[in-house]
Amino acid sequence: MHRRASSPAVAAVAVMVLAGCGGSTPKEAAGSPSRASPAAGAVPSAAAPAAPALKPGEVRIAGQVDKPYTVTLTSLRGLPQQSVEVEYAGAKGQQKHTYQGVLLHDVLKDAQPRFDTSKKNGQLRAVVAATGGGDYRAVFAWAELDPGFAKSQILLAVSEDGKPFDDAVGPRLVVPQDTRGGRYVSELNQLWVGTVDTTVDGAAGAFGAGS
Template identity: 65%
Template sequence: MNRRSVNHGGAVAVFAAGGLLLAGCGQSDDGKGYQEEGAATASTAPSTSAPAPATSAVPLKPGEVRVAGEVGKPYTVTLAELRKLPQTSAAVKFTSAKGEQEHTYQGVLLNDVLKTAEPRFDQGKKNGQLRGFVAATGGGDYRAVFAWAEIDPAFARSQVLLAVSEDGVPFDDAAGPRLVAPQDTKGGRYVSELNQLWVGVVDPVVDGVK
Protein backbone atom coordinates (compact mmCIF):
# COMPACT_ATOMS: atom_id res chain seq x y z
CA MET A 1 0.00 0.00 0.00
CA ASN A 2 1.66 3.24 -1.13
CA ARG A 3 0.67 6.23 0.99
CA ARG A 4 2.71 8.70 -0.98
CA SER A 5 0.79 8.61 -4.25
CA VAL A 6 -2.14 10.81 -3.22
CA ASN A 7 -4.16 13.34 -5.21
CA HIS A 8 -7.09 15.57 -4.22
CA GLY A 9 -9.78 13.16 -5.32
CA GLY A 10 -8.10 10.02 -4.00
CA ALA A 11 -6.79 11.31 -0.67
CA VAL A 12 -9.79 10.22 1.35
CA ALA A 13 -9.96 6.78 -0.24
CA VAL A 14 -6.25 6.12 -0.03
CA PHE A 15 -6.15 7.16 3.56
CA ALA A 16 -9.28 5.50 4.75
CA ALA A 17 -6.80 2.81 5.77
CA GLY A 18 -4.84 5.46 7.68
CA GLY A 19 -7.95 6.37 9.62
CA LEU A 20 -8.58 2.71 10.29
CA LEU A 21 -5.07 2.31 11.64
CA LEU A 22 -5.49 5.22 14.02
CA ALA A 23 -8.84 3.87 15.12
CA GLY A 24 -7.45 0.38 15.71
CA CYS A 25 -7.42 -0.62 19.37
CA GLY A 26 -8.92 -3.85 20.57
CA GLN A 27 -8.74 -7.27 22.16
CA SER A 28 -6.18 -10.19 21.98
CA ASP A 29 -2.88 -11.45 23.39
CA ASP A 30 -0.22 -13.64 21.57
CA GLY A 31 2.09 -13.23 18.41
CA LYS A 32 4.36 -14.47 15.45
CA GLY A 33 8.07 -14.39 13.92
CA TYR A 34 11.42 -13.35 11.45
CA GLN A 35 12.77 -14.31 7.98
CA GLU A 36 14.63 -11.75 5.91
CA GLU A 37 13.51 -10.58 2.46
CA GLY A 38 15.77 -7.53 2.16
CA ALA A 39 19.17 -6.81 3.69
CA ALA A 40 19.76 -6.43 7.38
CA THR A 41 21.74 -3.77 9.19
CA ALA A 42 20.25 -0.29 8.96
CA SER A 43 19.15 2.65 11.01
CA THR A 44 16.57 5.22 9.97
CA ALA A 45 17.27 5.91 6.30
CA PRO A 46 16.96 9.27 4.56
CA SER A 47 13.58 9.81 2.99
CA THR A 48 13.15 9.80 -0.76
CA SER A 49 10.17 10.70 -2.88
CA ALA A 50 10.05 7.21 -4.36
CA PRO A 51 7.32 4.86 -3.12
CA ALA A 52 8.15 2.10 -0.66
CA PRO A 53 8.81 -1.28 -2.32
CA ALA A 54 5.78 -3.49 -2.74
CA THR A 55 5.47 -6.30 -0.21
CA SER A 56 4.89 -9.92 -1.02
CA ALA A 57 1.31 -11.18 -1.09
CA VAL A 58 2.47 -14.66 -0.07
CA PRO A 59 0.42 -15.79 2.96
CA LEU A 60 2.33 -15.80 6.23
CA LYS A 61 2.96 -18.99 8.13
CA PRO A 62 2.40 -19.24 11.90
CA GLY A 63 5.33 -17.62 13.70
CA GLU A 64 6.11 -15.11 10.91
CA VAL A 65 5.89 -11.31 11.03
CA ARG A 66 5.99 -9.13 7.93
CA VAL A 67 7.67 -5.70 8.28
CA ALA A 68 6.45 -3.36 5.55
CA GLY A 69 5.13 0.12 4.71
CA GLU A 70 7.38 3.18 4.40
CA VAL A 71 10.60 1.18 4.57
CA GLY A 72 13.53 0.67 2.24
CA LYS A 73 13.92 -3.06 2.90
CA PRO A 74 10.69 -4.88 3.76
CA TYR A 75 11.26 -8.36 5.15
CA THR A 76 9.69 -11.18 7.12
CA VAL A 77 11.04 -12.42 10.45
CA THR A 78 10.25 -15.72 12.15
CA LEU A 79 9.84 -16.45 15.83
CA ALA A 80 12.83 -18.81 15.66
CA GLU A 81 15.02 -16.03 14.25
CA LEU A 82 13.85 -13.57 16.90
CA ARG A 83 15.09 -15.97 19.58
CA LYS A 84 18.62 -15.69 18.14
CA LEU A 85 18.75 -11.89 18.37
CA PRO A 86 19.88 -9.88 21.45
CA GLN A 87 17.22 -10.26 24.14
CA THR A 88 15.70 -7.78 26.60
CA SER A 89 13.53 -8.61 29.62
CA ALA A 90 10.62 -6.56 30.91
CA ALA A 91 8.55 -7.07 34.08
CA VAL A 92 5.09 -5.62 33.46
CA LYS A 93 1.75 -4.98 35.17
CA PHE A 94 -1.43 -4.16 33.26
CA THR A 95 -5.19 -4.58 33.32
CA SER A 96 -6.95 -6.81 30.81
CA ALA A 97 -10.36 -8.42 30.31
CA LYS A 98 -9.01 -11.22 32.52
CA GLY A 99 -8.20 -8.79 35.35
CA GLU A 100 -4.87 -7.62 36.71
CA GLN A 101 -1.89 -9.19 34.96
CA GLU A 102 1.72 -9.37 36.08
CA HIS A 103 4.32 -11.06 33.87
CA THR A 104 7.94 -11.04 32.82
CA TYR A 105 8.53 -11.07 29.07
CA GLN A 106 11.71 -11.68 27.13
CA GLY A 107 12.19 -10.64 23.53
CA VAL A 108 13.66 -8.27 20.96
CA LEU A 109 13.23 -4.50 21.04
CA LEU A 110 10.70 -3.39 18.44
CA ASN A 111 12.99 -0.53 17.46
CA ASP A 112 15.76 -2.98 16.53
CA VAL A 113 13.42 -5.06 14.36
CA LEU A 114 12.18 -1.97 12.52
CA LYS A 115 15.66 -0.50 11.99
CA THR A 116 16.53 -3.56 9.92
CA ALA A 117 13.80 -2.59 7.45
CA GLU A 118 15.25 0.95 7.09
CA PRO A 119 12.24 3.21 7.82
CA ARG A 120 11.98 6.09 5.35
CA PHE A 121 11.33 9.43 7.04
CA ASP A 122 11.76 12.90 5.59
CA GLN A 123 15.18 14.00 6.80
CA GLY A 124 14.55 17.43 5.31
CA LYS A 125 12.13 18.15 8.14
CA LYS A 126 13.18 18.71 11.75
CA ASN A 127 12.84 15.40 13.64
CA GLY A 128 11.10 13.90 10.62
CA GLN A 129 10.79 10.55 12.38
CA LEU A 130 8.32 12.10 14.83
CA ARG A 131 5.80 12.13 11.99
CA GLY A 132 6.01 8.35 11.86
CA PHE A 133 3.91 5.58 13.38
CA VAL A 134 3.80 1.80 13.50
CA ALA A 135 0.64 -0.27 13.12
CA ALA A 136 0.90 -3.74 14.68
CA THR A 137 -1.54 -6.40 13.45
CA GLY A 138 -2.22 -9.66 15.24
CA GLY A 139 -4.58 -12.62 15.19
CA GLY A 140 -8.17 -11.95 14.17
CA ASP A 141 -7.11 -8.72 12.39
CA TYR A 142 -6.52 -7.11 15.78
CA ARG A 143 -4.56 -3.88 15.39
CA ALA A 144 -2.90 -1.23 17.57
CA VAL A 145 -0.88 1.87 16.68
CA PHE A 146 2.32 3.31 18.21
CA ALA A 147 3.82 6.72 17.55
CA TRP A 148 7.44 6.40 16.43
CA ALA A 149 8.62 8.44 19.44
CA GLU A 150 7.21 5.76 21.76
CA ILE A 151 9.61 3.13 20.44
CA ASP A 152 12.68 5.20 19.59
CA PRO A 153 15.18 5.22 22.50
CA ALA A 154 16.31 8.69 21.37
CA PHE A 155 12.91 10.02 22.46
CA ALA A 156 11.47 7.65 25.06
CA ARG A 157 12.60 5.29 27.81
CA SER A 158 9.92 2.70 27.08
CA GLN A 159 11.06 -0.65 25.72
CA VAL A 160 8.39 -2.05 23.43
CA LEU A 161 9.21 -5.70 22.74
CA LEU A 162 8.46 -8.49 20.34
CA ALA A 163 8.29 -11.04 23.13
CA VAL A 164 9.34 -14.64 22.50
CA SER A 165 8.46 -15.93 25.99
CA GLU A 166 6.21 -15.16 28.95
CA ASP A 167 7.33 -15.96 32.50
CA GLY A 168 10.08 -18.16 31.11
CA VAL A 169 7.73 -20.20 28.90
CA PRO A 170 8.54 -19.84 25.17
CA PHE A 171 5.70 -18.98 22.80
CA ASP A 172 5.06 -21.53 20.06
CA ASP A 173 4.56 -20.45 16.46
CA ALA A 174 0.79 -20.39 16.85
CA ALA A 175 0.97 -17.85 19.68
CA GLY A 176 4.05 -15.70 19.28
CA PRO A 177 5.70 -13.36 19.13
CA ARG A 178 3.61 -11.04 21.24
CA LEU A 179 3.98 -7.28 21.12
CA VAL A 180 4.52 -5.99 24.67
CA ALA A 181 4.16 -2.35 25.74
CA PRO A 182 5.63 -2.07 29.27
CA GLN A 183 4.57 1.58 29.62
CA ASP A 184 0.85 0.80 29.11
CA THR A 185 -1.44 0.32 32.11
CA LYS A 186 -4.05 -1.52 30.03
CA GLY A 187 -3.29 -4.53 27.86
CA GLY A 188 -5.00 -3.33 24.67
CA ARG A 189 -1.69 -2.86 22.82
CA TYR A 190 -0.28 -6.21 23.92
CA VAL A 191 -0.85 -7.64 20.43
CA SER A 192 -0.99 -11.42 20.35
CA GLU A 193 -0.23 -13.63 17.34
CA LEU A 194 1.65 -10.70 15.83
CA ASN A 195 1.89 -11.06 12.05
CA GLN A 196 2.55 -7.58 10.62
CA LEU A 197 4.37 -4.35 11.49
CA TRP A 198 3.52 -1.51 9.13
CA VAL A 199 5.50 1.75 9.20
CA GLY A 200 3.74 4.91 8.03
CA VAL A 201 3.82 8.69 8.24
CA VAL A 202 0.96 11.05 9.07
CA ASP A 203 1.79 13.76 6.51
CA PRO A 204 -0.46 12.45 3.70
CA VAL A 205 -3.40 12.25 6.11
CA VAL A 206 -2.83 15.62 7.78
CA ASP A 207 -1.85 17.54 4.64
CA GLY A 208 -4.53 15.91 2.51
CA VAL A 209 -7.38 17.19 4.67
CA LYS A 210 -7.43 21.00 4.50
Protein backbone atom coordinates (compact mmCIF):
# COMPACT_ATOMS: atom_id res chain seq x y z
CA MET A 1 0.00 0.00 0.00
CA HIS A 2 1.54 3.32 -1.12
CA ARG A 3 1.73 6.20 1.30
CA ARG A 4 0.58 9.72 0.08
CA ALA A 5 3.43 12.24 -0.14
CA SER A 6 3.23 15.24 2.15
CA SER A 7 2.04 18.56 0.67
CA PRO A 8 5.42 20.38 1.04
CA ALA A 9 7.16 17.63 -0.88
CA VAL A 10 4.62 17.77 -3.70
CA ALA A 11 5.02 21.55 -3.96
CA ALA A 12 8.82 21.25 -4.14
CA VAL A 13 8.63 18.67 -6.93
CA ALA A 14 6.17 20.86 -8.87
CA VAL A 15 8.54 23.84 -8.71
CA MET A 16 11.44 21.69 -9.97
CA VAL A 17 9.37 20.35 -12.88
CA LEU A 18 8.16 23.80 -13.89
CA ALA A 19 11.70 25.17 -13.76
CA GLY A 20 12.99 22.38 -15.94
CA CYS A 21 10.23 22.94 -18.51
CA GLY A 22 10.66 26.68 -18.69
CA GLY A 23 7.42 27.33 -16.80
CA SER A 24 6.61 30.18 -14.47
CA THR A 25 7.79 30.14 -10.91
CA PRO A 26 5.18 30.59 -8.22
CA LYS A 27 6.30 34.23 -7.79
CA GLU A 28 5.78 34.92 -11.51
CA ALA A 29 2.45 33.08 -11.51
CA ALA A 30 1.35 35.30 -8.67
CA GLY A 31 1.68 38.30 -10.92
CA SER A 32 5.13 39.69 -10.07
CA PRO A 33 6.43 41.94 -12.87
CA SER A 34 9.07 40.55 -15.17
CA ARG A 35 11.25 42.31 -17.76
CA ALA A 36 10.76 41.30 -21.38
CA SER A 37 13.96 40.71 -23.28
CA PRO A 38 14.45 43.21 -26.11
CA ALA A 39 14.17 41.81 -29.60
CA ALA A 40 17.45 41.07 -31.30
CA GLY A 41 18.76 44.06 -33.17
CA ALA A 42 16.12 46.37 -31.70
CA VAL A 43 17.16 49.98 -31.40
CA PRO A 44 15.45 52.12 -28.75
CA SER A 45 13.49 54.90 -30.43
CA ALA A 46 14.04 58.45 -29.26
CA ALA A 47 10.96 60.25 -28.08
CA ALA A 48 9.70 62.83 -30.54
CA PRO A 49 10.41 66.36 -29.33
CA ALA A 50 7.36 68.10 -27.98
CA ALA A 51 6.02 70.97 -30.06
CA PRO A 52 6.61 74.36 -28.46
CA ALA A 53 3.68 75.79 -26.56
CA LEU A 54 1.51 78.16 -28.55
CA LYS A 55 1.17 81.77 -27.55
CA PRO A 56 -2.34 83.30 -27.48
CA GLY A 57 -3.54 83.93 -31.01
CA GLU A 58 -1.04 81.62 -32.74
CA VAL A 59 -2.18 78.90 -35.14
CA ARG A 60 0.04 75.87 -35.70
CA ILE A 61 0.03 74.23 -39.15
CA ALA A 62 1.20 70.65 -38.65
CA GLY A 63 0.64 67.00 -39.58
CA GLN A 64 1.89 65.38 -42.77
CA VAL A 65 3.65 68.49 -44.01
CA ASP A 66 7.27 69.21 -44.86
CA LYS A 67 7.35 72.72 -43.41
CA PRO A 68 5.21 73.05 -40.29
CA TYR A 69 4.92 76.62 -39.05
CA THR A 70 2.70 79.02 -37.12
CA VAL A 71 0.68 82.02 -38.24
CA THR A 72 -0.84 84.95 -36.35
CA LEU A 73 -3.33 87.64 -37.20
CA THR A 74 -0.43 90.00 -37.83
CA SER A 75 1.17 87.67 -40.39
CA LEU A 76 -2.20 86.95 -42.01
CA ARG A 77 -2.95 90.65 -42.44
CA GLY A 78 0.21 90.94 -44.53
CA LEU A 79 -1.04 88.40 -47.10
CA PRO A 80 -3.45 88.92 -50.05
CA GLN A 81 -6.95 89.38 -48.64
CA GLN A 82 -10.32 88.04 -49.77
CA SER A 83 -13.75 89.28 -48.72
CA VAL A 84 -16.85 87.09 -48.46
CA GLU A 85 -20.47 87.70 -47.46
CA VAL A 86 -21.99 84.79 -45.61
CA GLU A 87 -25.29 83.75 -44.10
CA TYR A 88 -25.71 80.78 -41.79
CA ALA A 89 -27.70 79.43 -38.85
CA GLY A 90 -25.87 79.64 -35.55
CA ALA A 91 -26.51 79.24 -31.83
CA LYS A 92 -27.79 82.84 -31.76
CA GLY A 93 -30.09 82.38 -34.74
CA GLN A 94 -29.60 83.37 -38.35
CA GLN A 95 -26.33 85.21 -38.93
CA LYS A 96 -25.25 87.47 -41.77
CA HIS A 97 -21.73 88.88 -41.90
CA THR A 98 -18.92 90.06 -44.12
CA TYR A 99 -15.53 88.54 -43.38
CA GLN A 100 -12.09 89.47 -44.64
CA GLY A 101 -9.12 87.16 -44.54
CA VAL A 102 -6.74 84.79 -46.30
CA LEU A 103 -7.70 81.69 -48.26
CA LEU A 104 -7.14 78.58 -46.14
CA HIS A 105 -5.68 76.80 -49.16
CA ASP A 106 -2.94 79.43 -49.51
CA VAL A 107 -1.92 79.10 -45.86
CA LEU A 108 -1.77 75.30 -45.96
CA LYS A 109 0.00 75.22 -49.31
CA ASP A 110 2.97 77.05 -47.79
CA ALA A 111 3.42 74.17 -45.32
CA GLN A 112 3.96 71.82 -48.30
CA PRO A 113 1.55 68.94 -47.49
CA ARG A 114 2.83 65.48 -48.33
CA PHE A 115 0.46 63.85 -50.80
CA ASP A 116 0.98 60.42 -52.34
CA THR A 117 1.96 61.35 -55.88
CA SER A 118 1.96 57.67 -56.88
CA LYS A 119 -1.83 57.71 -56.58
CA LYS A 120 -4.15 59.44 -59.02
CA ASN A 121 -5.25 62.71 -57.43
CA GLY A 122 -3.44 61.73 -54.24
CA GLN A 123 -4.49 65.00 -52.59
CA LEU A 124 -8.08 63.77 -52.55
CA ARG A 125 -7.07 61.34 -49.80
CA ALA A 126 -6.19 64.26 -47.51
CA VAL A 127 -8.18 65.85 -44.72
CA VAL A 128 -7.72 68.99 -42.64
CA ALA A 129 -8.66 69.08 -38.94
CA ALA A 130 -9.22 72.57 -37.53
CA THR A 131 -9.03 72.90 -33.74
CA GLY A 132 -10.24 75.91 -31.78
CA GLY A 133 -10.88 77.07 -28.25
CA GLY A 134 -12.16 74.51 -25.77
CA ASP A 135 -10.79 71.66 -27.91
CA TYR A 136 -13.49 72.33 -30.51
CA ARG A 137 -12.72 70.58 -33.81
CA ALA A 138 -14.10 70.36 -37.34
CA VAL A 139 -12.80 68.28 -40.26
CA PHE A 140 -12.62 69.14 -43.97
CA ALA A 141 -11.80 67.13 -47.07
CA TRP A 142 -8.91 68.68 -48.98
CA ALA A 143 -11.08 68.99 -52.10
CA GLU A 144 -13.39 71.38 -50.19
CA LEU A 145 -10.69 74.02 -49.97
CA ASP A 146 -8.62 73.32 -53.09
CA PRO A 147 -9.59 75.76 -55.90
CA GLY A 148 -8.61 73.05 -58.37
CA PHE A 149 -11.61 71.01 -57.22
CA ALA A 150 -14.12 73.38 -55.62
CA LYS A 151 -15.36 76.95 -55.94
CA SER A 152 -15.14 77.57 -52.24
CA GLN A 153 -13.53 80.47 -50.40
CA ILE A 154 -12.79 79.01 -46.99
CA LEU A 155 -10.99 81.76 -45.10
CA LEU A 156 -8.82 82.36 -42.11
CA ALA A 157 -10.70 85.53 -41.29
CA VAL A 158 -8.95 88.50 -39.69
CA SER A 159 -12.06 90.69 -39.29
CA GLU A 160 -15.86 90.53 -39.11
CA ASP A 161 -18.00 93.33 -40.56
CA GLY A 162 -14.92 95.55 -40.69
CA LYS A 163 -13.98 94.99 -37.03
CA PRO A 164 -10.55 93.31 -36.59
CA PHE A 165 -10.32 90.28 -34.34
CA ASP A 166 -8.26 90.59 -31.17
CA ASP A 167 -4.65 89.47 -31.67
CA ALA A 168 -4.79 87.27 -28.55
CA VAL A 169 -7.91 85.47 -29.84
CA GLY A 170 -6.57 84.70 -33.30
CA PRO A 171 -8.31 84.17 -36.65
CA ARG A 172 -11.65 82.55 -37.27
CA LEU A 173 -12.27 79.83 -39.80
CA VAL A 174 -15.07 80.90 -42.17
CA VAL A 175 -16.83 78.43 -44.47
CA PRO A 176 -19.11 80.33 -46.90
CA GLN A 177 -20.71 77.23 -48.44
CA ASP A 178 -22.02 75.94 -45.08
CA THR A 179 -25.61 76.78 -44.15
CA ARG A 180 -24.92 76.14 -40.46
CA GLY A 181 -22.09 77.67 -38.44
CA GLY A 182 -20.68 74.48 -36.89
CA ARG A 183 -17.46 74.65 -38.88
CA TYR A 184 -16.90 78.36 -38.26
CA VAL A 185 -14.11 77.56 -35.80
CA SER A 186 -13.34 80.42 -33.39
CA GLU A 187 -10.12 80.91 -31.41
CA LEU A 188 -8.40 78.73 -33.99
CA ASN A 189 -5.10 77.29 -32.75
CA GLN A 190 -4.23 74.33 -35.00
CA LEU A 191 -4.64 73.16 -38.58
CA TRP A 192 -3.60 69.53 -39.04
CA VAL A 193 -3.16 68.01 -42.50
CA GLY A 194 -3.18 64.24 -42.98
CA THR A 195 -4.50 61.38 -45.09
CA VAL A 196 -7.21 58.81 -44.44
CA ASP A 197 -5.00 55.93 -45.60
CA THR A 198 -4.00 54.89 -42.07
CA THR A 199 -7.63 54.56 -41.05
CA VAL A 200 -8.91 52.98 -44.27
CA ASP A 201 -6.02 50.64 -45.09
CA GLY A 202 -4.36 50.18 -41.71
CA ALA A 203 -0.90 51.26 -40.63
CA ALA A 204 0.79 49.18 -43.35
CA GLY A 205 -0.99 51.15 -46.05
CA ALA A 206 -0.22 54.61 -44.66
CA PHE A 207 1.70 57.09 -46.77
CA GLY A 208 4.13 59.27 -44.88
CA ALA A 209 4.41 59.75 -41.16
CA GLY A 210 2.27 62.03 -39.04
CA SER A 211 3.87 64.78 -37.00
